[in-house]
Amino acid sequence: MNSFFELAKNRYSVRNYLDKPVEDEKLHYILEAGRIAPSAANYQPWHFIVIRELEMRKKIVETYNRPWFLQAPVIIVVCGDHRAAWKRPDGKDHCDIDIAIATDHMTLAAEDMGLGTCWICNFDAKQAIKILNLPKEIEPIVYLSLGYSGDQPDKRSRHLSRKKMEEILHWEKF
Numbered sequence: 159m160n161s162f163f164e165l166a167k168n169r170y171s172v173r174n175y176l177d178k179p180v181e182d183e184k185l186h187y188i189l190e191a192g193r194i195a196p197s198a199a200n201y202q203p204w205h206f207i208v209i210r211e212l213e214m215r216k217k218i219v220e221t222y223n224r225p226w227f228l229q230a231p232v233i234i235v236v237c238g239d240h241r242a243a244w245k246r247p248d249g250k251d252h253c254d255i256d257i258a259i260a261t262d263h264m265t266l267a268a269e270d271m272g273l274g275t276c277w278i279c280n281f282d283a284k285q286a287i288k289i290l291n292l293p294k295e296i297e298p299i300v301y302l303s304l305g306y307s308g309d310q311p312d313k314r315s316r317h318l319s320r321k322k323m324e325e326i327l328h329w330e331k332f
């Protein structure tokens with residue numbers, strides 16, 4: 159297996175974090191991986207809000223109330239600027255797609271640094287907008303929890319449940 163596949167297969171959603179801070183160099187490496195992600199027409203419609211202070215993490219956890227979420231020493235709120243996103247001629251806004259790519263780059267970079275992440279989209283966005291003081295065109299799209307995993311290595315096998323290739327692959331036509 160080459161290193162990309164090792165990285166992609168080893169990454170899984172970590173919902174159990176150690177009480178151990180994330181080193182600044184590692185955090186910057188992860189953010190840089192998000193910054194260099196591709197985007198539609200290279201418009202890069204993203205903003206990354208890094209939350210580390212306990213008081214602010216507690217406020218954000220109120221918008222997605224899970225005990226494990228508060229364990230994560232870092233939360234990156236990946237926001238999309240809909241004004242800055244590319245729109246297809248039929249009007250389709252590509253902001254969510256671009257945000258997903260940047261977020262995925264960050265999850266893989268975190269794995270590369272030995273850190274765990276979990277995508278979170280099931281949060282109260284209205285509350286998040288108030289807490290983060292976001293202007294109206296900026297949407298909080300993903301929370302990415304980040305930290306050292308407290309899981310046993312066997313937890314990883316859980317994420318290998320995926321559809322079979324024959325269920326999803328089509329050649330030439332659907």
Ligand SMILES: Cc1cc2nc3c(=O)[nH]c(=O)nc-3n(C[C@H](O)[C@H](O)[C@H](O)COP(=O)(O)O)c2cc1C
Pocket residue numbers: 169170171172276277278279280281316317318
């Ligand atoms: C767009 C998106 C939204 C997600 N939202 C949540 C969420 O709100 N809460 C959560 O615990 N996991 C969330 N996840 C994690 C998924 O449940 C997880 O990626 C999926 O079950 C596959 O498991 P794995 O990441 O361990 O491979 C989300 C993942 C994605 C890609």
